[in-house]
Amino acid sequence: MCGIVGVVGDDFKVSDVVESLKRLEYRGYDSAGIAYVKDGKIKVFKSVGRIDVLKENLRDRLEDEISAGIAHTRWATHGAPNDTNAHPHTDCTGKIAVVHNGIIENFRELKALLEGLGHKFRSDTDTEVIAHIIEEEYTGDVFEAVMKAIRKLDGAYAIGVVHSDHPDVIVAARKGSPLVVGIGDGFSLIASDITPMLRYTKNFIFLEDGDVALLEDGNVRIFRIDGKAIDREVRRIDLSESVAEKGGYKHFMLKEIMEGPQTLVSAMTGRIKEGFVRIPELDEIDLSNISRINVVACGTSYHAAMFFKYFVEQHTDVDVSVEVASEFRYRRPHVDDKTLTLAISQSGETADTLESVRLAKRLGSNIVAITNVVGSTITREADISIMMNSGPEIGVAATKTYVAQLTVLALLGLQLIKDRGFWSGRHKRILDNLIRMPELFENVLSFSNDIRSVAKKYVNFGHFMYIGRGYGYITAMEGALKLKEISYIHAEAYPAGELKHGPIALLDENFPVFAISPSDSLYLKTKSNMIECKARNARIISVGTFGNDELSDLSDDVLSVPRVADELYPLVMAPIIQLFAYHMADLKGYDPDKPRNLAKSVTVE
Numbered sequence: 001m002c003g004i005v006g007v008v009g010d011d012f013k014v015s016d017v018v019e020s021l022k023r024l025e026y027r028g029y030d031s032a033g034i035a036y037v038k039d040g041k042i043k044v045f046k047s048v049g050r051i052d053v054l055k056e057n058l059r060d061r062l063e064d065e066i067s068a069g070i071a072h073t074r075w076a077t078h079g080a081p082n083d084t085n086a087h088p089h090t091d092c093t094g095k096i097a098v099v100h101n102g103i104i105e106n107f108r109e110l111k112a113l114l115e116g117l118g119h120k121f122r123s124d125t126d127t128e129v130i131a132h133i134i135e136e137e138y139t140g141d142v143f144e145a146v147m148k149a150i151r152k153l154d155g156a157y158a159i160g161v162v163h164s165d166h167p168d169v170i171v172a173a174r175k176g177s178p179l180v181v182g183i184g185d186g187f188s189l190i191a192s193d194i195t196p197m198l199r200y201t202k203n204f205i206f207l208e209d210g211d212v213a214l215l216e217d218g219n220v221r222i223f224r225i226d227g228k229a230i231d232r233e234v235r236r237i238d239l240s241e242s243v244a245e246k247g248g249y250k251h252f253m254l255k256e257i258m259e260g261p262q263t264l265v266s267a268m269t270g271r272i273k274e275g276f277v278r279i280p281e282l283d284e285i286d287l288s289n290i291s292r293i294n295v296v297a298c299g300t301s302y303h304a305a306m307f308f309k310y311f312v313e314q315h316t317d318v319d320v321s322v323e324v325a326s327e328f329r330y331r332r333p334h335v336d337d338k339t340l341t342l343a344i345s346q347s348g349e350t351a352d353t354l355e356s357v358r359l360a361k362r363l364g365s366n367i368v369a370i371t372n373v374v375g376s377t378i379t380r381e382a383d384i385s386i387m388m389n390s391g392p393e394i395g396v397a398a399t400k401t402y403v404a405q406l407t408v409l410a411l412l413g414l415q416l417i418k419d420r421g422f423w424s425g426r427h428k429r430i431l432d433n434l435i436r437m438p439e440l441f442e443n444v445l446s447f448s449n450d451i452r453s454v455a456k457k458y459v460n461f462g463h464f465m466y467i468g469r470g471y472g473y474i475t476a477m478e479g480a481l482k483l484k485e486i487s488y489i490h491a492e493a494y495p496a497g498e499l500k501h502g503p504i505a506l507l508d509e510n511f512p513v514f515a516i517s518p519s520d521s522l523y524l525k526t527k528s529n530m531i532e533c534k535a536r537n538a539r540i541i542s543v544g545t546f547g548n549d550e551l552s553d554l555s556d557d558v559l560s561v562p563r564v565a566d567e568l569y570p571l572v573m574a575p576i577i578q579l580f581a582y583h584m585a586d587l588k589g590y591d592p593d594k595p596r597n598l599a600k601s602v603t604v605e
């Protein structure tokens with residue numbers, strides 16, 4: 001949650017900082033602000049609302065040249081979203097400004113202490129204490145002051161600090177929240193991820209927890225919190241800035257759904273050899289020796305995890321337990337050194353998933369992470385990381401990364417099947433289908449306009465019931481999540497067989513059913529449930545397999561996908577549920593890229 005950027009060097013203007021910040025708007029967007037050093041003074045501007053509001057308020061200053069600047073886009077934790085609580089926060093003298101992502105857990109004690117020393121606070125945030133402690137510790141060296149200040153902080157932070165007496169300096173520090181340093185020729189940068197910096201540099205240092213960075217124009221030095229200098233690897237990442245642009249699409253979400261075929265290819269590349277799956281990252285693990293797999297994840301990643309459970313348990317003798325990370329971390333899980341823990345997180349920064357990883361590690365489990373973000377915290381805490389290779393996902397709703405997760409998990413499942421001696425012709429067919437999936441996906445994506453036409457008919461309904469059986473239930477869960485998070489329509493997901501144990505009481509002509517009904521081994525069972533829904537006058541949108549003509553008798557609207565192995569329907573149906581949710585949100589006039597109350601990476605519990 002929250003995004004921070006900072007620039008230091010000779011050629012920057014206010015507009016550069018604002019444009020960079022816009023690349024991080026997916027991380028939070030209830031308020032935004034900037035602080036920059038100009039003519040030996042700190043100027044601060046903050047506005048509630050999106051970054052465009054800030055930009056408009058800065059319209060007469062966008063061309064101002066600055067020596068250093070920091071900016072922040074906020075997802076409120078402490079204090080309501082308003083101008084005062086927006087970052088940056090300053091000290092009493094107005095010479096120090098701070099941006100912060102994370103939560104300072106001991107801020108109340110620190111605030112009371114600082115107030116006792118005469119400091120005056122203006123906001124309700126935890127962050128403001130950081131500015132005042134730095135002020136308290138400052139004796140002429142801003143780096144030393146930050147270093148002393150952060151030793152007093154409990155909790156998580158990524159911070160950027162500027163001081164008007166040090167116009168060419170940013171001090172940055174990281175503990176628990178992501179922060180990357182960009183290195184250029186005569187300038188340097190900080191940001192919560194690499195996307196805002198790609199237009200300036202391809203050379204990055206991913207700070208570790210406990211690192212403090214001193215940026216003076218192009219000169220970057222890294223220290224540990226105890227003051228010892230440390231060398232960190234400078235990594236070159238040859239991504240083009242355009243990966244974080246809409247490329248002609250109305251929204252990032254639509255662009256990212258349409259990137260599905262490439263996402264599939266990228267997730268499979270280098271992982272299939274001579275008719276079998278071999279994920280090179282797993283070479284150090286003996287999969288034939290594992291008796292249990294424990295999977296932790298949240299949201300969409302949790303749905304992908306459920307797919308893995310169904311797949312692996314159906315085809316091998318390995319038990320797979322899947323748990324929402326926010327529950328797992330507070331239980332007494334039965335995990336030990338014979339259990340492999342799989343942590344799935346596209347961002348690699350989800351607080352609950354990271355804590356679950358730490359707990360599983362303490363219990364002796366080996367950790368394999370599946371993530372999309374190079375250098376993310378999870379990649380540092382896991383024993384092994386399997387990258388999804390999807391490129392940045394900017395839309396808050398997970399779309400292409402869900403596709404990548406399913407793909408990587410299908411590959412991992414197939415490797416397990418082989419390594420444990422269960423491989424048969426059926427698995428060869430699944431792998432063949434997976435290899436053909438990019439082409440099948442293109443076909444499904446070409447029905448986007450038909451999906452929009454269906455969405456138009458349902459845009460005014462306030463409730464939806466998503467149902468499915470087996471792998472269809474996974475699609476139902478993810479479909480309902482997508483619909484509610486971006487179109488704010490109430491949607492429930494139930495295993496179709498559970499309907500008559502309660503939820504069917506909800507159904508009537510105003511409560512449509514989205515029935516995931518592929519022509520798989522459970523089709524006849526799902527069909528019976530659809531008939532039961534129809535008998536309650538519910539309208540039905542079914543998602544089935546091309547060629548199943550009876551679906552048009554059973555349903556009001558039918559969307560179809562090509563026939564695939566039962567196990568791969570969640571993949572080939574992903575564009576249908578994603579596009580349906582996207583079009584519903586767009587038809588309602590909502591911005592699907594920035595749904596209310598949400599942020600892309602949930603770095604607080």
Ligand code: M6R
Nearest residue numbers: 299300301345346347350397398
């Ligand atoms: O980055 P992660 O995969 O750990 O994120 C988990 C969830 O926060 C995420 O999937 C969330 O549910 C999305 N908004 C779904 O679209």
